[in-house]
Amino acid sequence: MFSYAMRNIFTLLLLLICGIAIAQPAALNRIKVNGNKFVTESGETIVFRGLNTSDPDKLEKNGHWNQEYFQEIKKWGANIVRFPVHPSAWRSRGQQEYIKLLDNGIAMAKEQGLYVIIDWHSIGNLRSELYQAPMYETTKKETFEFWRTMSQKYKDETTVAFFELFNEPTVYNGQLGTCTWAQWKELMEETITIIRAYKCSAIPLVAGFNWAYDLTEIAANPINRENIAYVSHPYPMKRQKPWEDQWTKDWGFVANKYPLILTEIGFSGANDAGAHVPVISDESYGDAITRYAAEKGISWVVWVFDPQWAPRLFSDWKFTPSRQGIYFKKALQTANN
Helix, strand or coil, X not given: CXXXXXXXXXXXXXXXXXXXXXXXXXXXXXXXXXXXXXXXXXXXXXXCEEEEECCHHHHHHCCCCCHHHHHHHHHCXXXXXXXXXXXXXXXXXXXXXXXXXXXXXXXXXXXXXXXXXXXXXXXXXXXXXXXXXXXXXXXXXXXXXXHHHHHHHHCCCCCEEEEECCCEECCCCCCCCCCCHXXXXXXXXXXXXXXXXXXXXXXXXXXXXHHHCECHHHHXXXXXXXXXXEECCCCHHHCCCCCHHHHHHHCHHHHHCCCEEEEEECCECCCCCCXXXXXXXXXXXXXXXXXXXXXXXCEEEEEEECCCCCCCCECCCCCCECHHHHHHHHHHHXXXX
């Protein structure tokens, strides 16, 4: 008798021989920039609200880079998912094998109707090549080569809507050297030039200083490239309550002129697993950040859909929501449905 696997193979071959088409997920509408908004090719405005995965390398090693994981993300109400690619994982797994992970993840996201952000997940000073921890270490050459590879590979894949060029720039009060906004701007503009050289339509996302929180420099000296968007990571401890007026001064004003996406938000109770600076807060932060974003048409992505990394959204692989998971699951389902 045929095994279960052999029966599946036999059925697939029979379908192919008979000329029966195998259904493929429908292509997602290409996303473009129109003024300060993201729009589809038909001109419909779209606000993104979604979830961060942990590193695909980590999830695959844990046995959870699979359809169940992406189905759960969709059930939570997301319309976008962010893949944080750590430079150390990119090197240790090897480019070809890591691209296979990304291919699989993009295919599973596409099947669920989820757009994708590919994020070069480094923290530190790319100019000085000094970083917060070994997992974030990279070089300018490696960073440029990464985006050159991504641009060639995914230039025609509409599911991949965004390239987040560098996760969290910081000089860490001088401990990681120096970098002026003009120097950072030049690095980002060169990266965008490389991406565009391959006629890649993914929208570049540019973060500001202070671990991607501060975008004040944009007011006088924006990135000199068209069809881009900006990023902030406004975790609750970056400012004191009430947050809203400070958010407007630090990054919210950008949304008046350019598309803005908060690619990391989230909170953790002081006694919750993994609680650390700058994420400690409560549901009042959730209320404030989601209300503020809704009023200004700002997109957001919650950190992180994993039970080990923090602030975690669920506590076990049954996807039992954590405290912030309960909050943001409801927020996503309300906003996106």
